[in-house]
Amino acid sequence: xxxxxxxxxxxxxxxxxxxxxxxxxxxxxxxxxxxxxxxxxxxxxxxxxxxxxxxxxxxxxxxxxxxxxxxxxxxxxxxxxxxxxxxxxxxxxxxxxxxxxxxxxxxxxxxxxxxxxxxxxxxxxxxxxxxxxxxxxxxxxxxxxxxxxxxxxxxxxxxxxxxxxxxxxxxxxxxxxxxxxxxxxxxxxxxxxxxxxxxxxxxx
Amino acid sequence: xxxxxxxxxxxxxxxxxxxxxxxxxxxxxxxxxxxxxxxxxxxxxxxxxxxxxxxxxxxxxxxxxxxxxxxxxxxxxxxxxxxxxxxxxxxxxxxxxxxxxxxxxxxxxxxxxxxxxxxxxxxxxxxxxxxxxxxxxxxxxxxxxxxxxxxxxxxxxxxxxxxxxxxxxxxxxxxxxxxxxxxxxxxxxxxxxxxxxxxxxxxxxxxxxxxxxxxxxxxxxxxxxxxxxxxxxxxxxxxxxxxxxxxxxxxxxxxxxxxxxxxxxxxxxxxxxxxxxxxxxxxxxxxxxxxxxxxxxxxxxxxxxxxxxxxxxxxxxxxxxxxxxxxxxxxxxxxxxxxxxxxxxxxxxxxxxxxxxxxxxxxxxxxxxxxxxxxxxxxxxxxxxxxxxxxxxxxxxxxxxxxxxxxxxxxxxxxxxxxxxxxxxxxxxxxxxxxxxxxxxxxxxxxxxxxxxxxxxxxxxxxxxxxxxxxxxxxxxxxxxxxxxxxxxxxxxxxxxxxxxxxxxxxxxxxxxxxxxxxxxxxxxxxxxxxxxxxxxxxxxxxxxxxxxxxxxxxxxxxxxxxxxxxxxxxxxxxxxxxxxxxxxxxxxxxxxxxxxxxxxxxxxxxxxxxxxxxxxxxxxxxxxxxxxxxxxxxxxxxxxxxxxxxxxxxxxxxxxxxxxxxxxxxxxxxxxxxxxxxxxxxxxxxxxxxxxxxxxxxxxxxxxxxxxxxxxxxxxxxxxxxxxxxxxxxxxxxxxxxxxxxxxxxxxxxxxxxxxxxxxxxxxxxxxxx
Numbered sequence: 001x002x003x004x005x006x007x008x009x010x011x012x013x014x015x016x017x018x019x020x021x022x023x024x025x026x027x028x029x030x031x032x033x034x035x036x037x038x039x040x041x042x043x044x045x046x047x048x049x050x051x052x053x054x055x056x057x058x059x060x061x062x063x064x065x066x067x068x069x070x071x072x073x074x075x076x077x078x079x080x081x082x083x084x085x086x087x088x089x090x091x092x093x094x095x096x097x098x099x100x101x102x103x104x105x106x107x108x109x110x111x112x113x114x115x116x117x118x119x120x121x122x123x124x125x126x127x128x129x130x131x132x133x134x135x136x137x138x139x140x141x142x143x144x145x146x147x148x149x150x151x152x153x154x155x156x157x158x159x160x161x162x163x164x165x166x167x168x169x170x171x172x173x174x175x176x177x178x179x180x181x182x183x184x185x186x187x188x189x190x191x192x193x194x195x196x197x198x199x200x201x202x203x204x
Numbered sequence: 205x206x207x208x209x210x211x212x213x214x215x216x217x218x219x220x221x222x223x224x225x226x227x228x229x230x231x232x233x234x235x236x237x238x239x240x241x242x243x244x245x246x247x248x249x250x251x252x253x254x255x256x257x258x259x260x261x262x263x264x265x266x267x268x269x270x271x272x273x274x275x276x277x278x279x280x281x282x283x284x285x286x287x288x289x290x291x292x293x294x295x296x297x298x299x300x301x302x303x304x305x306x307x308x309x310x311x312x313x314x315x316x317x318x319x320x321x322x323x324x325x326x327x328x329x330x331x332x333x334x335x336x337x338x339x340x341x342x343x344x345x346x347x348x349x350x351x352x353x354x355x356x357x358x359x360x361x362x363x364x365x366x367x368x369x370x371x372x373x374x375x376x377x378x379x380x381x382x383x384x385x386x387x388x389x390x391x392x393x394x395x396x397x398x399x400x401x402x403x404x405x406x407x408x409x410x411x412x413x414x415x416x417x418x419x420x421x422x423x424x425x426x427x428x429x430x431x432x433x434x435x436x437x438x439x440x441x442x443x444x445x446x447x448x449x450x451x452x453x454x455x456x457x458x459x460x461x462x463x464x465x466x467x468x469x470x471x472x473x474x475x476x477x478x479x480x481x482x483x484x485x486x487x488x489x490x491x492x493x494x495x496x497x498x499x500x501x502x503x504x505x506x507x508x509x510x511x512x513x514x515x516x517x518x519x520x521x522x523x524x525x526x527x528x529x530x531x532x533x534x535x536x537x538x539x540x541x542x543x544x545x546x547x548x549x550x551x552x553x554x555x556x557x558x559x560x561x562x563x564x565x566x567x568x569x570x571x572x573x574x575x576x577x578x579x580x581x582x583x584x585x586x587x588x589x590x591x592x593x594x595x596x597x598x599x600x601x602x603x604x605x606x607x608x609x610x611x612x613x614x615x616x617x618x619x620x621x622x623x624x625x626x627x628x629x630x631x632x633x634x635x636x637x638x639x640x641x642x643x644x645x646x647x648x649x650x651x652x653x654x655x656x657x658x659x660x661x662x663x664x665x666x667x668x669x670x671x672x673x674x675x676x677x678x679x680x681x682x683x684x685x686x687x688x689x690x691x692x693x694x695x696x697x698x699x700x701x702x703x704x705x706x707x708x709x710x711x712x713x714x715x716x717x718x719x720x721x722x723x724x725x726x727x728x729x730x731x732x733x734x735x736x737x738x739x740x741x742x743x744x745x746x747x748x749x750x751x752x753x754x755x756x757x758x759x760x761x762x763x764x765x766x767x768x769x770x771x772x773x774x775x776x777x778x779x780x781x782x783x784x785x786x787x788x789x790x791x792x793x794x795x796x797x798x799x800x801x802x803x804x805x806x807x808x809x810x811x812x813x814x815x816x817x818x819x820x821x822x823x824x825x826x827x828x829x830x831x832x833x834x835x836x837x838x839x840x841x842x843x844x845x846x847x848x849x850x851x852x853x854x855x856x857x858x859x860x861x862x863x864x865x866x867x868x869x870x871x872x873x874x875x876x877x878x879x880x881x882x883x884x885x886x887x888x889x890x891x892x893x894x895x896x897x898x899x900x901x902x903x904x905x906x907x908x909x910x911x912x913x914x915x916x917x918x919x920x921x922x923x924x925x926x927x928x929x930x931x932x933x934x935x936x937x938x939x940x941x942x943x944x945x946x947x948x949x950x951x952x953x954x955x956x957x958x959x960x961x962x963x964x965x966x967x968x969x970x971x972x973x974x975x
Contacts, residue, residue: 060393060406
């Protein structure tokens with residue numbers, strides 16, 4: 001949809017400043033773009049390419065590896081229902097079936113009001129709490145169809161907006177690293193002294 | 205011409221004293237290798253072939269395909285290693301044909317073929333396909349896979365010239381590595397990595413690299429195919445011969461492939477001294493022009509103001525009569541020859557012999573668009589000298605646009621070697637990103653820029669570190685070449701040991717110069733003489749002054765005032781329309797001989813197909829004209845024209861006129877006119893696949909200048925000198941130096957040459973909004 005806003009460009013430059021090479025900042029800035037639009041837009045990828053000095057094809061090549069980056073608009077809430085072994089044994093299929101019926105959409109699509117995108121997910125590493133799901137990567141454990149109904153009602157009513165920000169927002173608190181603590185754009189060949197953890201025999 | 209790699213003999217004789225020599229055993233045979241060399245490269249010098257897909261000797265290894273697994277004996281017994289990623293070691297024992305290795309190779313091939321569509325019967329690569337060949341030689345013979353194969357839309361166009369079939373792709377990383385590592389255009393990348401890894405461009409950003417055709421050549425399967433060759437032939441129907449590309453003067457080794465007497469493809473051939481196997485897309489795909497229907501196929505003579513077909517006998521007679529009449533009435537100085545850089549050495553020599561026999565001294569193979577051929581007399585450097593130099597100074601055109609493969613070589617040197625590039629330029633060039641210093645100058649201010657650089661302690665320190673090669677050529681067609689010559693002299697005066705790589709771009713300009721078809725700034729004198737009515741007969745040897753001479757008005761007046769024009773050419777051009785006699789010449793691949801590249805290396809040109817219609821090689825035309833004129837030049841066959849050129853006089857500096865750039869009004873913009881790879885060149889516009897790739901006429905200004913003028917990008921503006929004006933579309937380009945204007949040369953649309961005047965040292969233009 002769009003390029004980064006001025007406010008986000010400022011954040012992007014701050015992120016770039018943390019690394020010796022601008023292109024190391026690629027993934028954090030992709031998160032920033034996803035936070036801005038809810039997904040990673042084509043124009044945003046072009047803009048990121050300009051900011052970190054690579055081609056848009058390289059940005060896309062890197063970004064498309066990651067399941068959590070979306071390249072099409074998704075709903076405000078991304079509902080990932082785990083379907084791997086433990087969850088499958090504990091009723092994940094029934095849960096998914098219920099979700100599809102309740103929302104009136106198939107897994108992989110978004111409700112017409114743009115509120116919820118429903119997705120199958122592989123193991124979410126909460127097998128003891130099966131069946132589990134994630135809403136914008138926030139866990140919900142031991143879910144029953146009734147729990148799911150409550151969850152969807154709460155999401156629709158906006159009751160959870162404090163706990164669960166809209167899709168793309170990883171955390172409500174942004175990490176800020178003061179400029180003097182960032183590594184900065186140091187060319188590796190200009191670093192003469194050895195890194196601290198390899199500092200001579202004293203380290204052994 | 206040097207050939208690939210050092211020969212094993214050399215290595216063996218040095219083995220005793222060379223600390224980099226390594227000896228290893230491959231399948232029981234002792235092999236001499238160099239430290240750091242890969243097992244697969246060492247094995248390539250033996251008779252034992254290790255199958256491979258991703259490994260390419262001109263690119264960094266990645267170990268993607270795993271096909272080259274071999275066993276290396278170690279302390280814990282034999283171990284399977286990837287031979288394209290494992291360097292040789294002293295005493296290493298390698299086995300490439302054990303049962304274990306065989307099993308691994310078969311397993312890998314079975315995996316690679318699991319998703320491969322096996323549509324070989326309809327695949328362009330079938331018959332020359334490493335996957336097909338190695339499936340036969342090293343594969344298991346049958347597959348255990350019964351599952352549905354991967355499906356993708358096929359094929360998709362990833363550029364105007366290249367199609368991608370993702371189903372056939374085995375993800376070897378050759379094309380993507382080429383794009384980022386060799387061409388520096390990483391416009392294709394692996395995407396959706398994982399189960400669906402596929403090579404793709406960014407949506408709506410095509411793989412518009414000048415070197416995209418190379419990816420087709422190095423693709424080890426039929427995943428990448430080139431539009432000009434798709435479904436044109438089967439490899440077993442192709443005949444081939446080695447030749448040299450003459451699209452520019454780099455001298456890339458090529459293979460001409462033809463079928464049924466029609467050229468169907470050019471492939472790059474690895475030449476260590478020149479192109480390393482790469483070609484630019486213009487050189488690779490302009491074979492289409494040979495097959496163009498626009499070609500001259502028969503001689504033409506002017507009758508009642510139009511050119512009508514005639515016989516060779518008649519045409520030669522008319523041509524000879526024209527020359528004879530001119531000579532007898534006005535003397536030899538009323539006959540002039542323009543062109544010759546398109547010709548083979550032998551052709552150029554025949555014409556030079558004819559000219560000398562007749563006493564014609566007015567001849568020039570350049571069209572006032574290069575530098576004086578004195579540059580060939582300066583202390584010379586080869587391409588390999590430049591790529592191994594400590595410092596390379598660029599004082600010439602954008603190599604990526606004009607001599608693209610030389611750009612690849614210098615880019616490689618700047619990114620991998622210790623070579624540092626100091627560039628003098630008016631706007632960002634292809635090499636600016638890789639240059640150690642990119643120094644901007646305004647047209648006419650080269651000398652000042654060079655002197656400032658030479659006085660810079662950091663640059664002076666760098667230049668004292670080792671050898672310095674100056675890449676010298678004509679950067680700007682809208683300024684006098686005298687400034688470049690002066691700038692070179694300044695460098696040579698300060699560093700007398702510098703050597704020069706002359707980058708005059710015309711295919712065989714160096715051969716034409718060696719044969720004696722050039723002399724200084726003659727083209728301008730010839731055109732001036734013609735415009736004043738002093739030329740009775742103007743002979744054009746593949747030259748098109750009306751399209752190529754920077755001073756268009758001068759060319760027009762010259763062609764209009766020359767009493768008679770004889771054109772020897774392959775294609776109708778603006779200038780041949782004006783001709784009284786047209787003699788059709790055999791095109792590239794239709795005649796043999798040799799060509800001389802920018803380094804002065806004499807390289808082979810091969811005839812692969814029969815000349816079109818009744819067209820003849822240029823040397824034959826010269827010989828027959830000589831016979832008609834009773835001026836025997838003693839040539840009966842191509843063999844009589846073998847090189848006997850004298851070694852040129854060595855000179856340390858170029859002759860200069862000492863001109864200095866005039867002051868300018870601060871409102872004016874200094875004009876820079878330079879070439880793009882795709883323009884209105886005959887071989888480009890007559891190749892259907894390339895014809896539409898030109899960027900088109902336009903004027904490019906720095907955004908700050910545009911703001912100052914209050915103009916808007918994309919709109920037409922009036923560009924004027926004190927005497928003339930043209931209308932051009934305005935574009936913004938941040939890399940154009942503030943206070944200058946850049947206009948691409950010879951593009952479709954408005955001709956900037958309307959504003960150029962051969963006598964102007966500098967062209968200042970005023971840009972104004974229309975209405």
